[in-house]
Amino acid sequence: MKSHWISGQDGSFRRVGSTDMTSAIAANVFPPWTCRSLGKANTMRKSQLAGRARSRLITLAVAASVTMTGGLLTASQATAGSASAGASAGGDAGLGQLDGQLPRDHLTLESALQVDLSRETVRLPLYKGKAHGKTAWFVLLDASDSGLAADLGINYAPKLANLAIGCHSCVQTVKLESPTPQQNRFGQAVVDFQDAPDFSPTRMAVPGPTGFPLTSFQPGAVGGPHYSPFIKIAGSEVVYSAPIVATGDGMFDVDHHTNTADRVLGVHIAPPAPPGKYYESWVDMLFIKGFDAGQPIIYLSTDAGQPLTAVLERATYAPALDRAAYNGGDDFLGSARERLFGFINGQTGRNNPQAQGFGHLATDGLIGRDASAHDILLIQALRNGGDLLNVFGDFPTLTDARHSKAYSPLWDAQLGLWTPKAVEQGLNTRQIDENQVFNLAASRPDLLTGVDPATGKPAPYGSVGVNINCAVIGFTAKAPTANLAQPLPDSQFPPR
Template sequence: MTDAPQAGEEGQTAPTETSATSATSATSATAETSATSETPATSVTSATAESSESSATNETNETNETAETSPTSGPAEPSATSAPIGVTLEKGRQTITSAVRVDLTRDFATLPLYKGKAAGETVWYVITDVSDLTIAMELGVNHAPKLSKAGINCPACVQEVTTDDPILGRAPVEFQGGPDFSPARTLVPGPTNFPAASFTPGAIARAGYSSFVRIDSDPITGTPVVYNAPIIATGDGPFDVTTHTNTHDRALGMDTDAMTADLLFVRGFANGQSILYLSFDSSDAFTATVERSTFVPALTDLGFANGGGNPESARTSIFTFVNAQVGLEEAPPERGASQGPGRSQGLTHALSLDIVGRDAAVANADVLEALRTGADVSNIFDVFPTNERAEDRAEYSPAWDLHVGVYSDAAVEAGSNGLQTDANTVRSLADEGVVTSPGGLPLGSANVVINCPALAFLEEAPLGPREPALGG
């Protein structure tokens, strides 16, 4: 049992920094975000949160007992480096109901942790989404029906895992591949902040790895059942949750006794409301770096670009900006950044802040505080699991199709490049010519996929509806 974050093995060599070309920068973006809170809500005290966490963790232990005892490549060393407890989000606002708790002080969610193997190595994973509604309700994760399309024309986008139980996590699991967390994440802003001068993703997919996994197909319909099950740590511990040499760059705590993981979330927007979401992977190296996520290039071929609104696509639309206003919210509330004065978003905004290249860790309190108060890019989801219309809920997928917006010179000069919180509004601005893709092209997919599961809403539930403009 360790009481403090432990460093990883020495002698691991990070890849050479990648020079950020203008082409890559123009089509690369991020889903790190900050959110809004206008209606006051009662905060759970630390004592209450601790009691709640203990009860929920006991349930998690029972659920994951089988996974915890799966075979390993050697004797496992128990490790507990949980993040401190702060203000707790109300349980009823979570879409991933299996989350033990959501912390609004250091912006992390405590999720059930599962154990598996990949190429003979012990791996640790979480489950956030599944394409089957019954399984989603049973596991307390998001229902994402579009995930069933993830393997179409892209075999590498979904890895087939081996297990003796049709429900993922109930029996030992063998993955085809896992991620390499050993590279050192680097990000150096450019002369105008964005594009970056150089960057190196902090984690890279090994052969065969994807967070989207399949056990089998539905026995009645024959439709593949696909889970979102990102691997967030490798090895038998101790786990480095400071420089992340064997953990995901968003892992703030790992407890293999309680079988929980504390994962840094992102504050974003959907349908004009503030949301919280997790970020695990990107198909683009720059996006993975600024997202603090795993670079999974195979996801570039996930079907298909501009697939928002199309039930045959595994992707759903998400929006960010290159040249929105910059700056942190002037007086964020106790629950974190909202839509208050000074709140900004976008790539230039994120790269203008000095924490952008530093590790997210409990030990780096100023980094977590900056992210909590608006240092992220603040992307916009097109839909959310709480939407009122069934067709909008069915549109939800953690596989987001990134749209990178550029405000017109006139909009920037007029100061009309402020905070946006609704995808419908972004599409309307695009119809008016106020927002385009880089190079003046019509706003559309940058063909960058980011794996960002919905976690919760901060105050009011996003209800929709999705209103595509000019055919989507």
């Protein structure tokens, strides 16, 4: 019988069989919001998890105490600060362009070779590295230096310079090989990494009776003790987001991901180029939809600092990121993070234009299936909005430099819990703008609260200890330029 690890209220772990785990939860021996399945316990390094507080693992089974109901906000219910404010203020709660190629002037990640909206993929240049003597393949997404970001066609993210504050392991120091002219006439030198993810575990995500919380789960990729997707080259202080997305020299598994990241849908390794030419390797990766400043955007999730977050995001679990500077930091001194806004119990329904959040992903986004280009049902579900549809904070195209330059790919999640009143009245509608979200949290606690990840109960709004490495790719309608609302007095917006 397959065994699982589940955690007790004191943070301890106990191995149980599949049937025993169900009965233990039913008997309330272990609260349902602390349930987590590790499956291959050796690959998950039990000791890495047992030392972490449950709040940092963020096994948010908060939906266990929330009734998820549908319903649309009517015009008569549209009050100031309500979920309908985005549409009335010129926002676009739709998903933008859904078919064909994304125009290149819609990209923030200019190095992207193409974005295929019909197949939900972004094609990125793929670069060669080594870890422990084996080949590792990585992508470049962000840099802390504006000139080098422009040179490489990646996002400029100044906050990455703060990543090592209080967490040296958050930035992996790598070495760049020095090839002879005969070894490299033209192209990038091989990068020697200290560590790489283990892609061999089987990802598992089993939705619960109401979708979320999950009944059981297991990350499909786990970073080693010295792995971080954020690197700096020995001799330089510039920090890059360079997640490893595949390992090995061929036969890449893009259906079940035994040697690739869970979002890899295709890999092309270029053959040697003839004299005077350059052939590029590339990888196709499943992107994610979201919103920023009232506009639909797309981004790529590659890593997360908590196991459940990694499962939901189809990302690599990188334990070091849990300590990155710092929870609740946003735009304050020393922060490497930027805020994103998610919702536990938004509306559900594949054809519901108000659907959003954890319950929606679990019930409508086919969260339990492996990502594969051959899985047409999964691709269509995500293409039509089956993602979490998170709301992002600062974004590279915002007009105010204070906000465009505050972009970071490391997102500090602020998770909202709609109250029973909001759910019953159908006010738990799709949110699309940062300011509108924290205005709502500040002015309408009768509708939206934060969540205590250890209990699943309402809590003060703000950071919950979840962080995700998500590089933005571009926008599918209009460029986000300004928020749809001004911050309310005393809302969670740092005064300047």
